[in-house]
Amino acid sequence: MTAGADRCVPPKAVVVMNPRSGGGKPARFRLRELAERTGAQVRVTSADHDAASLARLAAAEGMEVLGVAGGDGTVSAVAAVAADAGLPLVVIPAGTRNHFARDLGMDIRNPASALDALCDGDPARVDLGLIGGRVFVNNVSFGAYADALFEPGYREAKLRTFASIAPEYVKGQHGVEANVDTPEGTIEFPQVLLVSNNPYHIATPHYLGRRFALDTGLLGGIVLKRPTDTPPDLLLHLRATLRQPGIAGRPVPVITWSAPRITVYGAAPHLLAGIDGEPVTLSLPARCEIRPGALQLLLPRNRPGIPHEPKPPRRGS
Structure with a gap:
C-alpha cells in the first residue's frame, strides 16, 4: 500500500x-x-x-x-x-x-x-455467473476436483486429497454422472465438466486457464469426453488438447464453447460440484447463466494489467 x-x-x-x-x-x-x-x-x-x-x-x-x-x-x-x-x-x-x-x-x-x-480506484464492470441461485466469479466444476472438495481434511492437505481421488478419473473409471448439451451434441457422463464465468483460454500452455476478459456476457464450457479407446487414459487425452488434430489422427476429446446458458442434467436428483472452490450439492437440472455487467468493481490504478491473449498455434507448428 x-x-x-x-x-x-x-x-x-x-x-x-x-x-x-x-x-x-x-x-x-x-x-x-x-x-x-x-x-x-x-x-x-x-x-x-x-x-x-x-x-x-x-x-x-x-x-x-x-x-x-x-x-x-x-x-x-x-x-x-x-x-x-x-x-x-x-x-x-x-x-x-x-x-x-x-x-x-x-x-x-x-x-x-x-x-x-x-x-x-478505477471503476470497472464485470460479469457474474449464476447457478442454482448462487453466484460464481470463477467457475463451477464437476468431477475429480468437486469430489476432492467433499473429502475430510481437504483444506489441510489439498494435494494429497486430490491425488487420492484423481487416479480413478485418470483411468476412466469415474466420471460426471450427468449430461450436458454442447455444439457437438449431447455429452453423457463426461470425465470432466467445467462451466466458467467467461471463457478460459486453453489454446497455449503458458496461459492455460487464464481469462482475458470478464465482460463478454458469455459462460465458458469445457468438457473432457470419456475416452472410448482401451485402456482409457486421461493424461494422454489432456496432452492432446494442445495438439491439433489429436494423437495418431484421433480427434481431440475436449470440447470448448461459449454460451449465455449451460444446463447440466441427468437421472440423478443431485450432483456434487465445486463453486469457486467451495463444495456444494446441486439439484439437477442445474442451470448456469451469466449476469452481464452485474458487478461493479474499484480496481487499484497501479496494477500489472491483463496480458494480450496469444493466438493459438497453427496446425503443424
Whole structure:
C-alpha cells in the first residue's frame, strides 16, 4: 500500500476479511492494520459470522463501498451481496490462488496494493455467473476436483486429497454422472465438466486457464469426453488438447464453447460440484447463466494489467 493512501477518508467502506485465507495471508501482510489506516472498517469472519452475512449487514448500515480480503470463495460470497446491493467492490487477493484477482490484472503477489482502490480506484464492470441461485466469479466444476472438495481434511492437505481421488478419473473409471448439451451434441457422463464465468483460454500452455476478459456476457464450457479407446487414459487425452488434430489422427476429446446458458442434467436428483472452490450439492437440472455487467468493481490504478491473449498455434507448428 502506498504511503499516500494512509487515512485517505474513503466513502463509507467496510472490508470483510477471512483471517484463514491463504494460510493466514491477512495477518502476514498486515491487511487489517493497513485497511483501517485508510479509514475503512474491517469485519472479520468467524464461526458465527460468515462473509455474506457481514457484507449484508454492512450494506444494510448504508455503507457505500464493500471490500473483501480472502480467497475466491470469500470473494464470491461478498461479490453476490455487492451486486444485489448495487455497491462497488474492492477485491484484496488474500487467498491461495486468487484466480479472479489475477484475471482482473491485479498484483496477486502484493495483496496490500489492492487497498489503494479504497481511496482512488478505477471503476470497472464485470460479469457474474449464476447457478442454482448462487453466484460464481470463477467457475463451477464437476468431477475429480468437486469430489476432492467433499473429502475430510481437504483444506489441510489439498494435494494429497486430490491425488487420492484423481487416479480413478485418470483411468476412466469415474466420471460426471450427468449430461450436458454442447455444439457437438449431447455429452453423457463426461470425465470432466467445467462451466466458467467467461471463457478460459486453453489454446497455449503458458496461459492455460487464464481469462482475458470478464465482460463478454458469455459462460465458458469445457468438457473432457470419456475416452472410448482401451485402456482409457486421461493424461494422454489432456496432452492432446494442445495438439491439433489429436494423437495418431484421433480427434481431440475436449470440447470448448461459449454460451449465455449451460444446463447440466441427468437421472440423478443431485450432483456434487465445486463453486469457486467451495463444495456444494446441486439439484439437477442445474442451470448456469451469466449476469452481464452485474458487478461493479474499484480496481487499484497501479496494477500489472491483463496480458494480450496469444493466438493459438497453427496446425503443424
